[in-house]
Amino acid sequence: MGELRLMKGNEVIAEAAIRCGCDAYFGYPITPQSEIMETLMAHRPWEESGMVVLQAESEIASIHMVYGAAGSGKRVMTSSSSPGISLMAEGISYMAGAELPCVIVNVQRGGPGLGTIQPSQADYNQATKGGGHGDYSLIVLAPASVQEMHDFVILGFELAFKYLTPVMILADGVIGQLMEKVELIDQRPRWTNEQVAEISGNWATIGKSASRKKHIITSLELDSSIMEQNNIRLQEKYSLIRSQEVRYEAISCDDAEYIIVAFGSSARICQKTVQIARKKGVKVGLIRPITLFPFPEKIIAEYAAKVKGFLSVEFNAGQMVNDIRLAVNGKTKVEYFGRMGGIVPTPDEVETALEQKLLRG
Amino acid sequence: MSEVADRIKEIIKPENLVYAKSPVLNDDIMHYCPGCSHGVVHRLIAEVIEEMGIQEQTIGISPVGCAVFAYNYIDIDWQEAAHGRAPAVATGIKRVMPDKYVFTYQGDGDLAAIGTAETFHAVNRGENIVMIFINNAIYGMTGGQMAPTTLVGQVTATTPNGRDVDLNGYPLRITELLAQLPGAAFVTRQSVQNPAAVRKTKKAIRKAFEIQAMKKGTAFVEVVSTCSSGWKLSPVESNKWMEENMFPQYPLGDLKDSSRADADLYRIKG
Numbered sequence: 001m002g003e004l005r006l007m008k009g010n011e012v013i014a015e016a017a018i019r020c021g022c023d024a025y026f027g028y029p030i031t032p033q034s035e036i037m038e039t040l041m042a043h044r045p046w047e048e049s050g051m052v053v054l055q056a057e058s059e060i061a062s063i064h065m066v067y068g069a070a071g072s073g074k075r076v077m078t079s080s081s082s083p084g085i086s087l088m089a090e091g092i093s094y095m096a097g098a099e100l101p102c103v104i105v106n107v108q109r110g111g112p113g114l115g116t117i118q119p120s121q122a123d124y125n126q127a128t129k130g131g132g133h134g135d136y137s138l139i140v141l142a143p144a145s146v147q148e149m150h151d152f153v154i155l156g157f158e159l160a161f162k163y164l165t166p167v168m169i170l171a172d173g174v175i176g177q178l179m180e181k182v183e184l185i186d187q188r189p190r191w192t193n194e195q196v197a198e199i200s201g202n203w204a205t206i207g208k209s210a211s212r213k214k215h216i217i218t219s220l221e222l223d224s225s226i227m228e229q230n231n232i233r234l235q236e237k238y239s240l241i242r243s244q245e246v247r248y249e250a251i252s253c254d255d256a257e258y259i260i261v262a263f264g265s266s267a268r269i270c271q272k273t274v275q276i277a278r279k280k281g282v283k284v285g286l287i288r289p290i291t292l293f294p295f296p297e298k299i300i301a302e303y304a305a306k307v308k309g310f311l312s313v314e315f316n317a318g319q320m321v322n323d324i325r326l327a328v329n330g331k332t333k334v335e336y337f338g339r340m341g342g343i344v345p346t347p348d349e350v351e352t353a354l355e356q357k358l359l360r361g
Numbered sequence: 362m363s364e365v366a367d368r369i370k371e372i373i374k375p376e377n378l379v380y381a382k383s384p385v386l387n388d389d390i391m392h393y394c395p396g397c398s399h400g401v402v403h404r405l406i407a408e409v410i411e412e413m414g415i416q417e418q419t420i421g422i423s424p425v426g427c428a429v430f431a432y433n434y435i436d437i438d439w440q441e442a443a444h445g446r447a448p449a450v451a452t453g454i455k456r457v458m459p460d461k462y463v464f465t466y467q468g469d470g471d472l473a474a475i476g477t478a479e480t481f482h483a484v485n486r487g488e489n490i491v492m493i494f495i496n497n498a499i500y501g502m503t504g505g506q507m508a509p510t511t512l513v514g515q516v517t518a519t520t521p522n523g524r525d526v527d528l529n530g531y532p533l534r535i536t537e538l539l540a541q542l543p544g545a546a547f548v549t550r551q552s553v554q555n556p557a558a559v560r561k562t563k564k565a566i567r568k569a570f571e572i573q574a575m576k577k578g579t580a581f582v583e584v585v586s587t588c589s590s591g592w593k594l595s596p597v598e599s600n601k602w603m604e605e606n607m608f609p610q611y612p613l614g615d616l617k618d619s620s621r622a623d624a625d626l627y628r629i630k631g
């Protein structure tokens with residue numbers, strides 16, 4: 001059993017980064033996630049392990065620092081909240097194109113624009129459909145607890161290096177600020193230069209030895225026939241991710257007549273809704289996508305043949321509901337309920353919506 | 362064409378060569394226009410890397426601009442940065458590999474327009490990197506539009522009647538501004554229009570890399586350059602135009618030669 005502690009979601013991101021042997025963090029302050037960098041700075045990990053922590057001049061600079069350090073074969077991360085992630089879109093697209101691994105945390109707040117500092121899930125489309133320009137996808141992990149904030153930093157780096165792609169942890173202000181018990185991994189060492197060479201030595205720019213050709217990290221290719229091949233290779237990678245990396249949780253779905261689909265802190269609320277509804281005799285289940293890309297479309301399609309309807313519950317105007325509709329493909333009813341602008345619905349509110357939209361609808 | 366090719370073949374015969382090409386510069390034919398300064402500066406960087414014996418420890422960051430393909434010519438590891446972001450990319454590399462040599466190579470649009478923030482803050486942090494700045498007063502790659510360094514009255518694709526201060530503001534002497542920053546160790550402005558100037562620029566680039574080895578702060582080398590295609594002048598005319606028009610606005614010489622400032626000068630008292 002690892003060390004147990006009561007911690008805030010944001011703080012645990014920092015703690016997990018240090019403990020898993022992350023090499024560098026670059027970021028820019030923004031509510032509601034500034035504690036991530038503040039916690040890192042307070043720990044001074046550069047004294048212990050040599051981990052770099054640097055406050056950049058903007059989110060644009062942060063993500064391009066991540067690009068440079070990731071290109072050096074290191075485990076690098078950044079974090080921000082919605083407006084900052086928009087600024088990072090350029091660098092994220094370049095990293096996807098250049099096939100560089102990294103972990104990006106988005107503790108979402110309400111938009112559009114400067115919006116609000118209250119929690120939101122309105123960046124679902126931005127995160128799962130790429131967010132920047134070009135045909136690319138990120139692996140998107142949606143934590144629903146402080147424990148998962150911890151676990152997904154470690155999982156994020158594993159997936160980022162397995163597929164050489166940026167991974168996003170799509171959290172929200174609730175999970176970022178929530179305090180919960182968490183089991184921490186034991187401190188792991190950072191990779192040595194020898195390990196970096198072994199793991200990433202065939203692509204990283206760590207200095208060209210006389211025995212090999214130079215390495216070039218780039219997303220540029222002016223020859224369209226080669227660029228198409230590069231795109232095909234990327235798409236094959238995303239197909240592999242779709243087939244290998246789907247993660248979800250199904251709660252009380254076995255006998256369910258209705259299924260709520262919700263991720264992150266919305267799923268926490270809906271877990272309570274399931275209990276309330278079941279007390280009233282309504283057989284409701286909950287599917288919680290853990291990976292938003294790849295989306296758990298297979299399990300949703302399977303239940304589509306069995307249940308009377310799905311309700312997508314999101315802190316936005318209805319974004320994930322479209323992915324559910326694609327998976328359900330007309331086989332049963334799919335409705336949406338959500339609140340926007342930083343408002344978080346109560347379990348009873350969701351239960352009422354379930355009755356109105358599915359039971360009576 | 363074949364006559365020209367024959368003449369070039371004649372010129373490059375071993376017995377006609379006065380010095381050998383650095384092995385750090387590979388054999389690919391450069392895509393630069395005749396008379397372009399980029400190729401000369403590439404050669405100087407390659408020679409410095411060779412002479413310092415740092416080929417295995419050097420990582421270059423190419424810009425978005427005509428020099429985007431610098432990585433095709435100098436035989437070291439490279440990262441290609443988004444437009445203007447090279448100083449941030451260099452920061453990322455240098456911070457995780459502090460003992461490597463890291464340099465950016467950027468044009469005026471890249472370094473002094475879209476990437477101004479990244480440029481200023483990298484220098485202000487005193488990142489131990491070398492920055493090579495090719496100031497040709499124009500956007501070469503995209504077909505000759507106005508750059509931040511375009512001179513007043515200079516005709517470009519987006520200033521067809523010449524740069525107008527009321528509309529476009531003033532030529533940006535970013536190098537003078539960077540020399541004010543306490544993180545800068547060495548800031549110089551050079552050119553490569555004749556052998557004497559080329560020798561001076563090479564010395565400046567060598568010095569910049571040596572400063573990086575000493576971790577004294579950012580070493581910044583501007584090269585006032587020609588863009589014969591963008592300026593719509595022959596290579597010879599370009600050099601003349603540069604000497605007459607660019608040098609008065611961008612005077613050559615060292616702007617700073619010390620090392621990153623002492624932090625105590627800036628420290629709070631209490």
Ligand SMILES: Cc1ncc(C[n+]2csc(CCOP(=O)(O)OP(=O)(O)O)c2C)c(N)n1
Nearest residue numbers: 425426427444468469470471499500501502
């Ligand atoms: C975000 C972005 N905006 C615009 C461009 C188009 N673009 C490519 S190069 C360039 C200007 C290059 O000029 P400079 O940096 O002076 O380099 P030069 O070609 O003159 O060496 C521009 C605007 C781009 N590639 N990316």
Ligand code: SF4
Nearest residue numbers: 394397427501588589
């Ligand atoms: S367009 Fe200008 S900068 Fe670009 S290669 Fe030609 S001369 Fe050089």
Ligand SMILES: [Mg+2]
Nearest residue numbers: 468469499501
């Ligand atoms: Mg230019």
